[in-house]
Amino acid sequence: xxxxxxxxxxxxxxxxxxxxxxxxxxxxxxxxxxxxxxxxxxxxxxxxxxxxxxxxxxxxxxxxxxxxxxxxxxxxxxxxxxxxxxxxxxxxxxxxxxxxxxxxxxxxxxxxxxxxxxxxxxxxxxxxxxxxxxxxxxxxxxxxxxxxxxxxxxxxxxxxxxxxxxxxxxxxxxxxxxxxxxxxxxxxxxxxxxxxxxxxxxxxxxxxxxxxxxxxxxxxxxxxxxxxxxxxxxxxxxxxxxxxxxxxxxxxxxxxxxxxxxxxxxxxxxxxxxxxxxxxxxxxxxxxxxxxxxxxxxxxxxxxxxxxxxxxxxxxxxxxxxxxxxx
Amino acid sequence: xxxxxxxxxxxxxxxxxxxxxxxxxxxxxxxxxxxxxxxxxxxxxxxxxxxxxxxxxxxxxxxxxxxxxxxxxxxxxxxxxxxxxxxxxxxxxxxxxxxxxxxxxxxxxxxxxxxxxxxxxxxxxxxxxxxxxxxxxxxxxxxxxxxxxxxxxxxxxxxxxxxxxxxxxxxxxxxxxxxxxxxxxxxxxxxxxxxxxxxxxxxxxxxxxxxxxxxxxxxxxxxxxxxxxxxxxxxxxxxxxxxxxxxxxxxxxxxxxxxxxxxxxxxxxxxxxxxxxxxxxxxxxxxxxxxxxxxxxxxxxxxxxxxxxxxxxxxxxxxxxxxxxx
Numbered sequence: 328x329x330x331x332x333x334x335x336x337x338x339x340x341x342x343x344x345x346x347x348x349x350x351x352x353x354x355x356x357x358x359x360x361x362x363x364x365x366x367x368x369x370x371x372x373x374x375x376x377x378x379x380x381x382x383x384x385x386x387x388x389x390x391x392x393x394x395x396x397x398x399x400x401x402x403x404x405x406x407x408x409x410x411x412x413x414x415x416x417x418x419x420x421x422x423x424x425x426x427x428x429x430x431x432x433x434x435x436x437x438x439x440x441x442x443x444x445x446x447x448x449x450x451x452x453x454x455x456x457x458x459x460x461x462x463x464x465x466x467x468x469x470x471x472x473x474x475x476x477x478x479x480x481x482x483x484x485x486x487x488x489x490x491x492x493x494x495x496x497x498x499x500x501x502x503x504x505x506x507x508x509x510x511x512x513x514x515x516x517x518x519x520x521x522x523x524x525x526x527x528x529x530x531x532x533x534x535x536x537x538x539x540x541x542x543x544x545x546x547x548x549x550x551x552x553x554x555x556x557x558x559x560x561x562x563x564x565x566x567x568x569x570x571x572x573x574x575x576x577x578x579x580x581x582x583x584x585x586x587x588x589x590x591x592x593x594x595x596x597x598x599x600x601x602x603x604x605x606x607x608x609x610x611x612x613x614x615x616x617x618x619x620x621x622x623x624x625x626x627x628x629x630x631x632x633x634x635x636x637x638x639x640x641x642x643x644x645x646x647x648x649x650x651x652x653x654x
Numbered sequence: 655x656x657x658x659x660x661x662x663x664x665x666x667x668x669x670x671x672x673x674x675x676x677x678x679x680x681x682x683x684x685x686x687x688x689x690x691x692x693x694x695x696x697x698x699x700x701x702x703x704x705x706x707x708x709x710x711x712x713x714x715x716x717x718x719x720x721x722x723x724x725x726x727x728x729x730x731x732x733x734x735x736x737x738x739x740x741x742x743x744x745x746x747x748x749x750x751x752x753x754x755x756x757x758x759x760x761x762x763x764x765x766x767x768x769x770x771x772x773x774x775x776x777x778x779x780x781x782x783x784x785x786x787x788x789x790x791x792x793x794x795x796x797x798x799x800x801x802x803x804x805x806x807x808x809x810x811x812x813x814x815x816x817x818x819x820x821x822x823x824x825x826x827x828x829x830x831x832x833x834x835x836x837x838x839x840x841x842x843x844x845x846x847x848x849x850x851x852x853x854x855x856x857x858x859x860x861x862x863x864x865x866x867x868x869x870x871x872x873x874x875x876x877x878x879x880x881x882x883x884x885x886x887x888x889x890x891x892x893x894x895x896x897x898x899x900x901x902x903x904x905x906x907x908x909x910x911x912x913x914x915x916x917x918x919x920x921x922x923x924x925x926x927x928x929x930x931x932x933x934x935x936x937x938x939x940x941x942x943x944x945x946x947x948x949x950x951x952x953x954x955x956x957x958x959x960x961x962x963x964x965x966x967x968x969x970x971x972x973x974x975x976x977x978x979x980x
Contacts, residue, residue, distance in 0.1 A: 447963060447967060451967045451970050451971065452970045452971075453963075453966050453967050453969075453970045454920055454921075454966070454970070456783045457783075457910060457914075457920060457962070457966050458963055458966055458967075460906075460907065460910070460962070461907070461959045461960070461961075461962035461963035461966065462959065462963060463959070464907055464955055464956070464958060464959030464962070465955075465956050465959035465960055465963070466959075467955065467959075468952055468953065468954075468955030468956030468957075468958075468959055469956055471952030471955060472950060472952040472953050472956060475952070476952060573952075578791075581787065581788075581791055584784075588784075594781050594784060624798070626794075626795050626797075626798030626801065626899075627795055627798070628795070629791045629792070629794055629795035629798075630791070630792050630795030630796060631795075632791050633787075633788040633789060633790070633791030633792035633795065634788070634792055636784065636787070636788040636791075637774060637780070637784075637785060637788040637789070637792075640780045640781075640784055640785070640788075641774065641778045641780060644778050644779050644780055645778065648779065
């Protein structure tokens, strides 16, 4: 907040490029480097379409998690949620339920999971970081229990279309979902009353409480929608892989939270933009895709992921400290 | 000073901590599990429980130190894995470094890792949960450098380190736990470091204003946690007889549960190590009891997650922080 106030007074403001623009420039640079070093494979259709499909299911979850993180909370349980969703989808399809009903049931279950997180965090007042680490294990454990640890085939016209369908025979359906989710969250976050409330709560919960905002309600609904979209992400992943297995989405929370923080959302809340998150998701997805093309061993990728998370947070934190010192 | 009407009574002070409740829970659990399975109270099973809890106990002791100071350490499982596999590789046929060196190297690794965590958290000022989540992934990734070696432990001393029974009944690992918890309790009761850490956990800004070396104390607390995790890693390779990169995966869940159940408040400033010790026994007994009453393996994961949420909810209610949240 101090940064914005300062920028207003500063005479140099005309020369200031905002963070999101920098991120998009970095993304463009990465694209050029990746397509040169990773040629001829990086720019082939075989690589780009899976990459974009993967990216869109990560992006869908990240967009809504940004809303939760701007209110100052966090949700680690998204990975577990995706795992449980995948299992549930496959099991319900196995029972012979119609595709649309499965989608409705699964999204409702996701909302219920989100609501549980929200209840624990807002009503009891638990630290959301630890509470959602607990629920992450619960969701994944339920997934394992339901399927007995096996992976189950999930084939159904409706489910197939969610991840592998094409709109007008050209645009992959996940991209459409991504665009829709991002547009909605963008409008909510930046052009609605609700969005102003979210930012207010993130920057000063006590002040927002005193000025009449129902802080608990806003946070609770954030968690609820986050759970629901995590399930949507789970549906896309199930459809992409055509299989429901409890390991789906394992370790995904690290990737998603890193991309959100890379996009400029601050851990304590109050700052962050949807476009920034979009850029963050794109950058990390391109990076990991590039590393995969360069044949980096999966476990070393873990090192890269952890390092990137810490580096990103430290960069923002140091910038923050520098600004504080200047004022 | 003589006019103080409320006299300090160690008994009343003890009763005010969560420890008596924990002891009560433990007795109820003992009855429940011994009714559920006739093997539960068997000597062999009890020996197993006590031998098993060393690894988690030592890690929990370290994490409790960090959490009293208001920090958090999720990376202990990975640190244990890293220290374990490095020592196992050093003990492998062909290298066979002598045992004291291996132990020293493992402990140095633990301290270094703690130093890294501490420096990032304190000097850069990142949230400890995010930092240690990152280092958790990093150190686990490093473990896989030696994944294809699959080192076995042939060294007799290292084998005995975690497996020996004193007099055939009493597991030697229990001694380590008791020693670790005693040392930490003494540090916290009688040294400046311990008092400082409690002060920092209670109110960091105030502690800084009073002149307590906050940064140094916090970094040392992370180093203690890393050190204990490294010892836990040595115990793991000793008990399992080989070094595998995945040792200690997912330990953080159980350890946070133990520490929080033991009465260390998230955010720091409160906690006693007797409580953590009893919580450790309780959680290990639950793990063991769930196996004996034949709960499906995957359902145990659910129970453990639910246990963490429950414990942390009780913690939130107990510390009355929910009144301050809006």
